[in-house]
Amino acid sequence: MKSGFLYNLLTETADIYRFALRFFKEGFRPRYEFGELIRQCYYIGNKTLGLVGITGFIMGLVITIQSHPSMEAFGAESWLPSVVSVSLVREIVPVITALICAGKIGSGIGAELGSMKVTEQIDAMEVSGTNPFKYLVVTRVFATMLMIPLLVILSDTIGLYGAYLGVNMKQVVSFHLFTNQVFEKLTYADVMPSIIKSFFFGFAIGIIGCFKGYNTTNGTQGVGRAANSAVVAATFVVFLIDLMAAQIADILHIT
Amino acid sequence: MSLENIAPSSPVIHIRGLKKSFGNNAVLRNFDMDLNPGENVVVLGKSGSGKSVLIKCIIGLMQPDEGDLLVFGDNVPTLSHDDLDKMRVKVGFLFQSNALYDSMTVRENLEFPLRRHWIRTGKENVNDLVMEALTNVGLADTVDMMPGELSGGMRKRIALARTLILKPKIILYDEPTTGLDPITAKEISNLMLDIQKKYNTSSIIISHDMNCVRITANRIVMLIDGYCYANGTYDELKRSDDKRIRQFFD
Numbered sequence: 151m152k153s154g155f156l157y158n159l160l161t162e163t164a165d166i167y168r169f170a171l172r173f174f175k176e177g178f179r180p181r182y183e184f185g186e187l188i189r190q191c192y193y194i195g196n197k198t199l200g201l202v203g204i205t206g207f208i209m210g211l212v213i214t215i216q217s218h219p220s221m222e223a224f225g226a227e228s229w230l231p232s233v234v235s236v237s238l239v240r241e242i243v244p245v246i247t248a249l250i251c252a253g254k255i256g257s258g259i260g261a262e263l264g265s266m267k268v269t270e271q272i273d274a275m276e277v278s279g280t281n282p283f284k285y286l287v288v289t290r291v292f293a294t295m296l297m298i299p300l301l302v303i304l305s306d307t308i309g310l311y312g313a314y315l316g317v318n319m320k321q322v323v324s325f326h327l328f329t330n331q332v333f334e335k336l337t338y339a340d341v342m343p344s345i346i347k348s349f350f351f352g353f354a355i356g357i358i359g360c361f362k363g364y365n366t367t368n369g370t371q372g373v374g375r376a377a378n379s380a381v382v383a384a385t386f387v388v389f390l391i392d393l394m395a396a397q398i399a400d401i402l403h404i405t
Numbered sequence: 406m407s408l409e410n411i412a413p414s415s416p417v418i419h420i421r422g423l424k425k426s427f428g429n430n431a432v433l434r435n436f437d438m439d440l441n442p443g444e445n446v447v448v449l450g451k452s453g454s455g456k457s458v459l460i461k462c463i464i465g466l467m468q469p470d471e472g473d474l475l476v477f478g479d480n481v482p483t484l485s486h487d488d489l490d491k492m493r494v495k496v497g498f499l500f501q502s503n504a505l506y507d508s509m510t511v512r513e514n515l516e517f518p519l520r521r522h523w524i525r526t527g528k529e530n531v532n533d534l535v536m537e538a539l540t541n542v543g544l545a546d547t548v549d550m551m552p553g554e555l556s557g558g559m560r561k562r563i564a565l566a567r568t569l570i571l572k573p574k575i576i577l578y579d580e581p582t583t584g585l586d587p588i589t590a591k592e593i594s595n596l597m598l599d600i601q602k603k604y605n606t607s608s609i610i611i612s613h614d615m616n617c618v619r620i621t622a623n624r625i626v627m628l629i630d631g632y633c634y635a636n637g638t639y640d641e642l643k644r645s646d647d648k649r650i651r652q653f654f655d
């Protein structure tokens with residue numbers, strides 16, 4: 151049974167790899183489905199904006215409140231904003247945002263494409279002269295690649311407001327002083343890797359959701375399975391990318 | 406080659422020695438058939454006998470393993486993607502599950518096949534084309550509804566309208582009456598006859614609904630064990646005393 155699991159994992163990885171190659175082959179060649187791309191971007195933003203914003207705010211607030219006692223013990227309270235903001239921007243916000251999007255968007259794409267597959271809608275596109283891979287897959291993957299970094303930037307900003315509130319719960323700090331303390335430590339070398347990382351998160355979520363949906367079999371039952379396994383696989387890959395990103399940043403001394 | 410420069414008597418679809426298997430499952434073993442201009446041919450066969458596989462090969466959604474499959478003189482399995490798209494403008498396909506895009510309105514569903522041909526039709530004519538196709542299936546007033554709001558019979562009509570919008574010369578129907586009540590099934594069968602006259606089409610109709618077959622078939626091809634087991638009109642086959650043919654009529 152163990153070898154069966156490993157076998158399935160490897161063949162699935164190979165299939166996703168081929169699917170991703172097809173994305174690069176078809177994604178950069180006309181004709182481009184701009185209208186559908188904009189629609190998907192709007193849809194993704196609209197669907198996750200509220201949740202991502204609230205989560206970012208809560209994370210900023212909570213991390214600040216919880217870090218406060220230990221910073222106070224070292225007498226380093228003035229370092230609180232910079233420490234919190236670096237961990238928010240570098241790690242917490244991108245990963246939490248990606249996980250939320252894996253859950254909401256990954257499963258949505260898996261279920262939508264899955265039901266289109268089993269009700270022959272994808273075949274119907276093919277016979278009416280629209281390349282369904284371009285129309286459905288390429289647009290969705292580009293949309294997640296564009297939108298997740300944007301959502302991360304937004305969530306970063308809201309998270310910092312949360313941190314500001316958290317700092318002010320124990321002592322009065324002006325917003326001016328807070329931002330000065332934050333940007334003393336937070337630099338482009340923290341922000342850029344996190345944006346680049348979220349780009350890859352977006353790609354992984356989009357491509358896995360599309361792969362699972364596009365290859366759905368077994369009717370309605372398969373649709374549920376596609377949505378579910380899209381979330382599981384995307385979540386796993388998000389952590390994998392995060393691990394690799396940390397290693398690469400370390401090697402390149404972006405610390 | 407287009408329909409115009411073929412002699413009127415030569416078939417629009419010509420299939421010889423078609424083979425298709427999935428692993429060990431040989432579905433089509435040596436299938437032959439012709440579709441003549443203006444004709445409605447019913448392909449009759451049990452569930453799972455490979456009827457859908459046959460018409461998916463014709464439209465190029467599946468690649469056969471072997472055999473000749475000529476549509477308007479072009480061998481479909483060898484066509485490039487662009488030529489396949491050109492062929493598909495002339496050949497409409499009605500899916501068994503209708504395959505209506507359920508995130509789009511009826512109008513958007515009907516406009517979808519025209520995307521490819523925007524330039525040729527011009528945007529201002531699109532509305533006329535949509536309304537013409539809807540009127541011809543008797544559902545002009547559903548244009549702004551969502552497919553989910555329609556009954557099974559209405560969805561089938563909308564799917565047919567979407568197929569008709571490019572004015573195809575051939576229509577492939579995959580079990581057009583399966584899952585409909587007998588009265589609606591009869592209406593759809595009669596609609597198919599209307600369409601044959603109005604649009605001057607030839608059709609391959611896949612079915613095992615004998616009422617539909619009786620109404621629509623000019624000729625019947627029996628697909629049994631992956632080859633053409635019998636070929637004749639409804640009355641000819643009905644009189645046959647072959648057991649495997651009889652079982653469809655009893």
Ligand SMILES: Nc1ncnc2c1ncn2[C@@H]1O[C@H](COP(=O)(O)OP(=O)(O)O)[C@@H](O)[C@H]1O
Nearest residue numbers: 427430432450451452453454455456457458459
């Ligand atoms: N994509 C596929 N992969 C594997 N087997 C298939 C596929 N499509 C159809 N088959 C098999 O081909 C046979 C005929 O299917 P089909 O043409 O759908 O039957 P029907 O005559 O009811 O339309 C079935 O045994 C089915 O399992």
Ligand SMILES: [Mg+2]
Nearest residue numbers: 456457501580
């Ligand atoms: Mg079938």
